[in-house]
Amino acid sequence: MKKLLAASAAAVLAGCTVTSGPDMGTRVTAGSPVVKITPLGSHDGEFCPFDRALVFEDPDGTRILYDPGRTVRGPDDPRLGRIDAVLLSHVHGDHLGDLIQPSANAGACPKPDFSVNVTPNSNFVNISMGKNAPMIVGGEMHTFFQAKVRALNGDPNKLVRLLRFGAQTMVGKVMVASVPAVHANGVPPAFLPKAQADALAAAGLTAYVGPPGGFVLRFSNGLTAYLSGDTGITAEQDLVVRGHYKANMVVMNIGGFPFTTGPDEAAYVVNDMVRPNSVIASHANEPATVNGQLSPNSRTAAFRKAVVRAPVHVPLSGRTMEFDGGGRCIAGC
Ligand SMILES: [Zn+2]
Numbered sequence: 001m002k003k004l005l006a007a008s009a010a011a012v013l014a015g016c017t018v019t020s021g022p023d024m025g026t027r028v029t030a031g032s033p034v035v036k037i038t039p040l041g042s043h044d045g046e047f048c049p050f051d052r053a054l055v056f057e058d059p060d061g062t063r064i065l066y067d068p069g070r071t072v073r074g075p076d077d078p079r080l081g082r083i084d085a086v087l088l089s090h091v092h093g094d095h096l097g098d099l100i101q102p103s104a105n106a107g108a109c110p111k112p113d114f115s116v117n118v119t120p121n122s123n124f125v126n127i128s129m130g131k132n133a134p135m136i137v138g139g140e141m142h143t144f145f146q147a148k149v150r151a152l153n154g155d156p157n158k159l160v161r162l163l164r165f166g167a168q169t170m171v172g173k174v175m176v177a178s179v180p181a182v183h184a185n186g187v188p189p190a191f192l193p194k195a196q197a198d199a200l201a202a203a204g205l206t207a208y209v210g211p212p213g214g215f216v217l218r219f220s221n222g223l224t225a226y227l228s229g230d231t232g233i234t235a236e237q238d239l240v241v242r243g244h245y246k247a248n249m250v251v252m253n254i255g256g257f258p259f260t261t262g263p264d265e266a267a268y269v270v271n272d273m274v275r276p277n278s279v280i281a282s283h284a285n286e287p288a289t290v291n292g293q294l295s296p297n298s299r300t301a302a303f304r305k306a307v308v309r310a311p312v313h314v315p316l317s318g319r320t321m322e323f324d325g326g327g328r329c330i331a332g333c
Contacts, residue, residue, distance in 0.1 A: 033059035033221040034322040034330065037280070040079050041317030042071040042112035043105050047281070047288040047300065050094055050112060051317060054227075054251065054280075055080070058219045062172030065133070066215070066227055066251075067095045068123050070114050071317070074100060075130020079318065083131040085161075085171040088124050089229030090185040090212030091141060097123020098190055110287040119190040120197075121148065129154050136161045136169065138178045139185060139210025165213065173220035178213050179240055181231035183260065185212040216245040222325025225249045226274055230260045230283065238273040248327025250276045250310075253283040254303045263299050267306030277327035279312045292316055 035058060041051035052069040065072070065080065066087045072080065089095055099114035100123055107113030118126060125148050128135045135145055137160070146156035163169050168177040186206025189197035200207060214229035226237075226247035241247050250270055256262025260283070261269065270279055281288075281300050288300035294314055295301065304312040313321060313333040322331040 032324055032330075034324060035059065035219045035221060035223045035225075036320050036322055038079070038320045039315035039317050040065075040068075040072050040077070041315070042101060042107070043109040044318045045292045045316050046109045046290075047284060047294075047314050047316055048109040048112060049285050049287060050114075051315065052095060052283050054282075054315065055083070056174070056217060056219070056225070058172060058174050059221050060173040062174050064171055064174060064176070064217070065127065067229075068127050069095050069097050070099050070101070070123065071112070072097070072100070072123060072127060073104070074118070074123060075127045080127070080131065083127070083133040085134050085136055085176070086124060086128045086131070087136050087176065087215055087227070088141070089181060089214060089227070090139075090183060091144075091187045091191070091209055092185075092230070093188050093190070095124075095230070096191065097126075098188070109289070120192060121152065122191055125149065125152070128159055132159075134159050134161045134171075136163050136171075136176055138162070138164050138213040141185075141209045144187065144207075144209050175216075175218040177216040177218075177245060179216055179226070179245075180234060180236045181212045181214040181229040182234045183212045183230040183232070185209055214241075216241060216247055218245070219325075223249060223323050223327055225251060225323075225327075226276070227251045228253045228261075228266075228269070228282070230255070232261055233265050233269055233273075237269050242274045247274055248277050249279070249323060250274050251280045251282050252303075254281050254299055255283045255285040256299060259285075263303035263306055266303055267308075270307050271309050276310055278310050278323070278329050278333075279307055280315050280321070281312055282315065289314065289316065 038055045040053040042048045052067045056064045142162040149156040163178045189201040215227040218224045224247045254266045288298045
């Protein structure tokens, strides 16, 4: 309560109107531009095993979709609204999108119904083309996607934007930078034409498209978000993401064995390397919630406990969180 009063007093001093209630937390309703972040998961109000997709909305109205994966139900998913750019960390099926749900909330959170096959095009390409929103990709993924767009009679120059490590591009007033991720990035055969797919599958190989990546997004209110992608611990999280970009918010993969950082490693990245003011857990590979409540024995709960220097927010599908320029969630968390 003391904390809440102090926050309210600070906000009033800063010229904002603050309301609070038992379920709302503290809400700054005027005078401070916010970035809205909405998770698009498989089940409304929950955080489910394949949830990765987030929509970021800058105060200027720019809307950016990150890693649509399997849980965005194609370009006509009513949750998308207008989309100005689509970011992809890497080409694995749970990010590029090999399968999607036939309808909202299909299946159960622990085992969503992904019975609609969208290969070889991918959910990512279908959404980019359906929304006429450029893809932003690193490595050597651009030529792979340009070929897909060309085959679907789209304009590859307009729809595919290359962004390699160190470079940045603007989408509206949002700066998008590419940062390293340490992971794999082979195109699964299902996304390739049949003859190539069969040959590669028979040899147990994927197709090369360069390294995977993560992103840093700097919004017009100052919020600077690090999107880890799928990665292990890597020195750039300290030297580049914190040192250069000064990220004040993190979307962190916590999936663990055998693919990426688990709760302990992800907590180290947050506590000792990036040092943000808040965190959104991502890619938990588990049904982390039941009826919107975090399961106490979940990987996500272990991560939340291990992060000592910032609040960890659970991305409940469809629930919009609002962040100020300092990287703090001020509503919806
Ligand atoms: Zn993944």
